[in-house]
Amino acid sequence: MNNTEACRIVGVGRGTGIRWRYGRTVKNPDGSSRQYAPIMASVQISERFLSEDERVSIADRRAAGCSIRGIAAELGRSPSTISREIQRNSDPATGKYHPFRAGQRARDRRARPKAGKLAADEVLRTFVQHCLHERWSPEQISNALPSAFPDQPAMRVCHETIYQALYSPHHLLLRAAPTRPLRSGRIRRKRRRRGDQRTTHFIQPGHSISRRPAEVADRSVPGHWEGDLVLGRFNKSAIGTLIERATRYVLLLHLPDGHNAAQVRDALITAFAALPGDFARTLTWDQGGEMGRHHEFTAATAVPVYFCQPGSPWQRGSNENLNGLLRQYFPKGTDLSTYNAEHLAQVAKQLNSRPRRCLGSSTPAQHLAKLIPTPR
Structure with missing residues (x-):
């Protein structure tokens, strides 16, 4: 905890x-x-x-x-x-x-029984120091040791051993290493929370993804959506992304005024209001604060929202894949507020007209037409 x-x-x-x-x-x-x-x-x-x-x-x-x-x-x-x-x-x-x-x-x-391998072996330590000067990462250095010393099994260290040495202020490895040998420039390890230590900050706690109906997991019934935000330059602009699990049909939310909880709620209500009733069953999202008003969205649309476990974006893998595809249209560092709703609709239409291998080389639009002949 x-x-x-x-x-x-x-x-x-x-x-x-x-x-x-x-x-x-x-x-x-x-x-x-x-x-x-x-x-x-x-x-x-x-x-x-x-x-x-x-x-x-x-x-x-x-x-x-x-x-x-x-x-x-x-x-x-x-x-x-x-x-x-x-x-x-x-x-x-x-x-x-x-x-x-x-x-x-x-x-x-109670002292250690022996010195660490990098401190005791001068040849190994010199090789690691040389690679650090060449701006190699600890993992690259560790992977290069078998080729550099093929007949010397003792000349092996894992990348974590190198990291620990670099984070120790008085280690012998630092005497001839660059001032800041890591690409991140860190001189100490960054504290990170484990997945089970991350908590939501929602006023109304949401439903866990483990409580979703079984039909969501096997993609047998349409109407179950996954959602997220694609952020722009300095996280000041965003586009809402929605993908339906069975058909892979894409909807993009225009957020011209920002992407706080109220603005995302209103955009989702508008998007789901235009869907047929059988095509709006559930929504799965991550733990982002933009869904802080999920209970108000559910009250307005009768669509329950389920949340992934903290630090587990793979639980909504279709949406993660969609966000990767969208970077072809909206590269990282782009100001997303410059795109209007018509442009987002054109991008979504192009994605929905692209053949998908998981759909048997048919397009999401064609797959949707088979299920709902007259979509709104």
């Missing part, structure tokens, strides 16, 4: 959650600073090492006045193990034993 939801469940503020996750720096009155590391998930490497729960028990029993031998007997450990744990991992300044700080000190002392 995201930071806000996790903090709400735990009962702490968002800022506290951020500090727990990423650590913080505190300025002391004398001008010095103290680093607080982020809270790390407890991972039990081996039963030979003390676990987080055992360290909490040690702190509790110490506070209760129990002896080291008593704590060892209760935990099933050797008294010398408990004694070494308290001596090594107590706070050097106060001498007090804090279980979570003790666990962090133990992890900090």
